[in-house]
Amino acid sequence: MSRLIRIMIKLAALITFSILFLIIGYILVKGLPNIKPSLFALEYTTENVSLFPAIVTTIIMTFLSLMIAVPIGIFSGFYLVEYAKNGNKLVNIIRITTETLSGIPSIVYGLFGLLFFVTTLGWGFSILAGAFTLSIMILPLIIRSTEEALLAVPDTLREASFGLGAGKLRTIFKVVLPVAMPGILSGIILGIGRIVGETAALIYTAGTVPKIPNSLFSSARTLAIHMYALSSEGLYTNEANATAVILLIVVIGINGLSSYFTKKLLKGNYNG
Amino acid sequence: MDKIKIYNMDLYYGKFHALKGINMNIEEKCITSFIGPSGSGKSTLLKTLNRMNDLIDDCSITGNIFLDGLDIYKHIDVNQLRKRVGMVFQKPNPFPMSIYDNIAFGPRTHGIKNKAILDDIVEKSLKDSAIWDEVKDRLKKSALSLSGGQQQRICIARALAVNPEVLLMDEPTSALDPISTAKIEDLVQELKESYTIVIVTHNMQQAARVSDKTAFFLSGELIEYNDTETLFSIPEDKRTEDYITGRFG
Amino acid sequence: MDKIKIYNMDLYYGKFHALKGINMNIEEKCITSFIGPSGSGKSTLLKTLNRMNDLIDDCSITGNIFLDGLDIYKHIDVNQLRKRVGMVFQKPNPFPMSIYDNIAFGPRTHGIKNKAILDDIVEKSLKDSAIWDEVKDRLKKSALSLSGGQQQRICIARALAVNPEVLLMDEPTSALDPISTAKIEDLVQELKESYTIVIVTHNMQQAARVSDKTAFFLSGELIEYNDTETLFSIPEDKRTEDYITGRFG
């Protein structure tokens, strides 16, 4: 029995990581030979098909979206778990709605963003419209992972804190949050994944201009859109493959940075 | 003088009637102990005194509890209440942070930031709870690496660090050895000078040793409440007598 | 006859020397109690007997422990060891499942699937741990909804359900009221007929009451180990005497 369990667990892990390394291998084999200096030119032309502006945009887009979605998402999680009474109908409605929305294809978010941010609010195709749309898209993910992480914190810790006369706020920020942070972080990382990999929602909101943006109201394209745009007519397949490699590196970088910052943040919290 | 008055209190967990028509007054600067078999509602009543039951969703309460004449459910801010009415729990529950930060948590909560003052409070609280010598060299280590008994004493130190008026202790020594227990008992006696103390205990010797008044609970009812000496020597109720003489069950 | 032999054992948590040169034999079908102040290493030694310390990363052990003459680190499969040497913990830790499933967990682990047999085991174990009457109507309810004392008795029942040869108990009654405690103590006496029992306790009365042999620990050392009567009446070591007479500190 135990052997069977162990074999199954190891087999599953083996499958997961084989597929993963197969994908990474595929990306590298296809992409590495096509990486050349001209891809990193400051300005995009149809000759060099530079992906440099897209790198800059990806980083800006990710952090802007996280800056909007992470606080709102975590705070919403706080509200749902720590403030709203359990069995509260509203909480259940929100929970079900967030989970349901996580299954709506991103193109629907894109069309919504187009109608609301781009047209109604008059922001035009812009990084800002893109970031807001993406934020709405990843909110459910962050809210849910925050909720789960908070629920997993033992109540004895809350009791201890309340018992010392600490208010809710202090209890949440100083006791509960540090314990819950790893869980929240994994939600954030999944969110980053969606931001970095998103295409459909951004085409309709941030646009596809291959330039380094000079304001939040400029249109610009992320690496994923760059790749999509390059590949779609079958004209720049090699460059698209090279972009995938750079995309991987950027994802690793952004993930690393967010883990680093979360750890920093936590350290600060313990001594508060 | 009565520090706390409980008036006609009923408590339900959902439909389960956990406390039934409790009326009792708890005297100021005096040690009151709650005794009774497991499940009789001692912890529940204790928690009600600083409204820790608020945290349990399906817990509903009727009746009134007064602290210094003010209804704790109506006239006192709950955080202020809990600052004034501190608590030590049955299971040790140190925060997952360093020993120092555990003790400093309360004072910091109430606005003390000065490092020197905090250091003093931490040292004093740890000494008072008879654990200073064991941990003084590893104040920066996580409190979770300590043994059960040590953890519980950290929790007592943590409660003392906010200088409460009333101290609620739910079997605070159930995880301690006799020596630490004796120290805590001594400490409790000392604290009596300036604090009102309510202590839940299974150890009738302990109740007899430390407390001035004792309340005996059974199935959610307050069966008998009297001076400790009287209760243990000439109990009025047959059930109390049976319980304290071990003839019970 | 000796069930367990501990030979020249040292245990370190990282660099902290938690147990120092322990040599002792634990007799079969006999109750041995470990006493000593908090942090003296009682729980640590107890855990070593069924290799629960394996779970702690930086814990390293030298010396040997034999169960029925076989080295538990070399000649016995660790899961078989733990089946044979059961354990009840200091903090109640029922699984987050129904009361029934908690008790049935062990038997199921060891291959019992028949519902009728399981039912019998569950009922018998719960009765033996003096909690059957309180929970018989809610066996399908979560064990977490019980009070601390009730939870601990569930854990005792859970340990009994696998029919171990040796039963290690780490302050099993520290969360129980005197009546339940008395029941458990009686039970322990009964179990002695067929099991070897090691019990950690802070309650010297308990140690004196239930155990045949008592070991006194201090700062990781085994100070004195003798028949309970002898140890409590004519302790050989000054430190033991100081401790049991409460003069310690």
Add this chain to the structure above:
Amino acid sequence: MKFKFKEKFMEIIFFISASISIISLILICVFMFANGIPAIVEIGFFKFLFGKDWSPTNIPPSFGIFPMILGSLYVTGGAILLGVPIGILTAIYLAKFCPEKLYRCLKPAINLMAGIPSIVYGFFGLIILVPLTRDIFGGTGNSILTASILLATMILPTIISLSEAAIRAVPKDYYEGAVALGATHERSVIFAMLPAAKSGIMSSIVLGIGRAIGETMAVVMVAGNQARMPNGILKGIRTLTANIVIEMGYAADLHRETLIGTGVVLFIFILIINGIFSVLKRKVV
């Protein structure tokens, strides 16, 4: 006083955050429903939902999405069947079986997996998986099976990350309790810790299913996208989301609205799945 003000103030901030979340979620819903419902009404509820012919550009057009409803069911079902067990087992591996050193490599790898864009998965599927399944199982390769495998791969990071976090959050008391009963490491983890992590694992599955249903860019490349009734897992199929993304770019007027109406159907679809899950969750206490 200042203290109370801060408490109240932050509570209001939290409430506003929750409200912003709710409002934006409601806005999306309103947007979908306002655009989608009229089309569904115009076509006729039953004709839309249970019509088997999807020919939006014919004159007169025909808007039946039943094949796509089945398509989504099949592909998502396949992805769940493959992805959920592998995901949970891998999460268990990472949380409880993986050596510390290896973990430090594997964890970022999983995070990376979550960061690979759908279109990269799509190309991987089209170039590697499609020929592979064609050679092994036959058929064209652009099939329900391939789409399920690809989707299963894509939901792995969601399920693994969230389940792993849930398993790690389980207090070690449970594990110790089981081990002390003679249970092996494996048994203790599966039978004592998993139940304690149930809630977190369930929600990882729900989010994974959401991802599977909502995923488009990759599925579109490998599923074949035939808008007809499914006829075998080695044949292609079109999912609801694929239908939206494939045609949205060219659709106008009623056609466009039916596509958003398809989104509404998806929404209700997932709502039902979530409903089933929350009932399950309550039952399995």
Add this chain to the structure above:
Amino acid sequence: TGENKAKDVSKDNGAFDLENEIVAVTREEGSGTRGAFVELFEIEEKAQDGTKIDKTTKEAITQMKTDTVLTTVAGNEYAIGYVSTGSLNDTVKAINIDGIAPTVENIKNGSYKIARPFNIATKDNLSELAKDFINFIMSSEGQEVVQNNKYIAIEENTSPYSGNKPSGKIVVAGSSSVTPLMEKLREVYLEINPNGEIEIQQSDSSSGMKAAIDGTADIGMASRELKDSESAELKSTAIAIDGIAVIVNNENAVENLTKENIRRIFIGEITKWSEINK
């Protein structure tokens, strides 16, 4: 014509097997490429009463982009599909139709008939820069760019560009098929007129038209004819012709198919390569 030179070897060694089913790869309903393809091959049946039915077999694999059609056909020996001639590359083989190759000359001289226009659409009150840019596109310089990129120039107006190089900024948005050409046009134009700023938003034909209608874009791009609702508000101009090539896998020996064969393959009447020419 339409003869098969395929090696008829046994199925076992993985060589081309004529008995294998044909895998037809089509584009999505409403794609400009598909619209032109089904119309020109008479796969779409138009009746007098105004009904119009696209009879493309429901078994055809639908891909939503040119590149995935190319990849699918390149990865499947038995596949057949169609793409814009501008996107052809050597991973697949373009076949002759009724003996005529899909070359620029053949499209231009009208012997190869399978082509569709690239359109731009605008509202009435255009900015100076937009007007000037359109003038450039339609000028001989602009049309030369079209031709240099494997598309076919619009014959009419070929007078040279003579603008006043206005400054400003315009947005061009729409079809991804038109975008690569538009990017080239933009680059050449900006060399002539460095004062201007042109942003190209690549999405799809419908979004382009929508953007042009509500003013988010100055010029919309479409790879199809405008819908009635769109042409009510926009004026469209063809800026280039794009040929459509029928493609098969490089392993496939077929070099030439009749128009009728292709029609029957795509409506599902011919399902095996061996059935061709029967």
